[in-house]
Amino acid sequence: MPLAETGALVAAAAAGRRAVAAFNIITLEHAEAVVTGAESAGSPVVLQISENAVKYRHGRVRPLARAAAEAAAEARVPVALHLDHVTSGRLLRKAADAGFSSVMYDAAHLPYAENLTATRSAADWAHANGLWIEAELGEVGGKGGAPPLDAHAPGARTDPEEARAFVEGTGVDALAVAIGSSHAMTARTATLDHALLARLAGALAVPLVLHGSSGVPDGELTAAVTGGIAKVNIGTALNLAMTSAIRDYLAANADAVDSRKYLSLGRRAMAETVTALIGVLRDAGEPAPVG
Numbered sequence: 001m002p003l004a005e006t007g008a009l010v011a012a013a014a015a016g017r018r019a020v021a022a023f024n025i026i027t028l029e030h031a032e033a034v035v036t037g038a039e040s041a042g043s044p045v046v047l048q049i050s051e052n053a054v055k056y057r058h059g060r061v062r063p064l065a066r067a068a069a070e071a072a073a074e075a076r077v078p079v080a081l082h083l084d085h086v087t088s089g090r091l092l093r094k095a096a097d098a099g100f101s102s103v104m105y106d107a108a109h110l111p112y113a114e115n116l117t118a119t120r121s122a123a124d125w126a127h128a129n130g131l132w133i134e135a136e137l138g139e140v141g142g143k144g145g146a147p148p149l150d151a152h153a154p155g156a157r158t159d160p161e162e163a164r165a166f167v168e169g170t171g172v173d174a175l176a177v178a179i180g181s182s183h184a185m186t187a188r189t190a191t192l193d194h195a196l197l198a199r200l201a202g203a204l205a206v207p208l209v210l211h212g213s214s215g216v217p218d219g220e221l222t223a224a225v226t227g228g229i230a231k232v233n234i235g236t237a238l239n240l241a242m243t244s245a246i247r248d249y250l251a252a253n254a255d256a257v258d259s260r261k262y263l264s265l266g267r268r269a270m271a272e273t274v275t276a277l278i279g280v281l282r283d284a285g286e287p288a289p290v291g
Contacts, residue, residue: 003069004078006102007132007173009044014207014230019281022046023274024084024235026053029267031068033238035075036267037274043282044078045274047071048233050085051106061091065098084233092122096129104176104209108136112162119170127171134209134231137166138178157196160203167206174207174231179224181212190215194227201228209233214240218280225284234277241273242266 006022013020023034025047038045047068054061065081072079083095083103095103105122107115119135126133138158158177167175177200180192190212200208207230213221214236221232245265250256 001073001075001078003072003099003101004044004080005132006046006080006082009046009078009080010132010174010207010231017226017228019210019225019230019232019284020044020046021274021278021281022048022082022084022231022233023238024048024050024053024233025064025068026056026239028064028067028071029242029263030238030270031064031071033242033267033270034274035071035077035079037271038079038278039076040271040275041278041282042077043278044080045278046080046082046231048082048084048235049100050235051083051087051091052085054091061094061098065100069099086122089122092125095126096131100131102132102134102173104134104136105172106136108138108176108178112137112166116166116169119166119172123171132173134174134176135166135170135172136176136178136211137163157193158200160196160199163200164203167204172206174209175204176209176211176233179210181210181216190217190220192216192220192224194223197224197227197229207231213237218283221277221280222284225281232281237273237277238270241269245269 009020023045025031025034031047034045034047049064049068053064057064068081072081081100083100085106086092086103087106092103092105103126105119107118110118123133138156156178163175179197181190208228209231210224210229211233213232213234246262249262249265256262
């Protein structure tokens with residue numbers, strides 16, 4: 001089916017007090033696994049390509065974006081394409097032509113006033129070019145190889161009143177909030193601040209996004225969705241599943257040379273992870289499977 005729009009999927013989820021799962025992809029196997037897993041779950045999904053993934057692919061965004069779009073076109077569930085954690089204005093301006101319906105512009109590392117100014121400019125450009133835009137306030141640590149940010153560090157948590165002013169001042173369509181998760185966690189040990197989430201949900205009229213969700217246990221995820229999170233970003237969980245499956249195969253087959261043998265196992269492991277995590281979100285109120 002045609003590419004879905006991220007904004008429409010998130011708006012529908014928010015209106016139904018649900019969350020749409022958004023998975024970061026690096027290879028074609030990732031994209032195929034996410035689509036297969038979403039089809040098994042019977043749920044819409046967002047394929048995300050981050051600025052870091054673009055850097056890995058020699059700075060070229062179109063090859064993976066086009067491959068993801070083709071995988072989405074053959075899916076039996078709605079699939080949207082999202083450009084994630086963009087800090088480069090040059091990459092931002094490639095988003096529309098590369099087939100993305102949405103972008104997450106990340107200036108959260110900047111002081112508040114600079115974040116607001118940069119994000120306002122990005123939002124103006126995005127809206128003029130038909131893109132839905134997400135931003136971040138507070139800082140969800142662990143990006144780019146940096147150690148996870150202490151969730152209690154100054155500026156780490158999102159302040160509700162500051163967030164209200166930020167959304168009004170920038171015109172963004174959704175806000176990623178820092179409530180205790182961190183990117184690149186390999187253990188599911190994060191504890192979320194649900195009281196803060198309740199205050200943020202009450203203060204903001206735009207959908208809320210949870211980043212760093214691979215490190216969040218099932219119960220915390222379902223509570224977050226019940227508390228107002230409408231988009232859940234997941235990346236490391238896929239890489240853990242893929243790497244584990246490949247490592248096990250190569251350990252048992254030291255003479256293996258056909259990459260299809262182990263990549264197919266990695267792809268299957270990722271698909272199973274996608275289906276399981278979408279099921280967790282459904283436990284928090286997602287509707288019955290489609291199709």
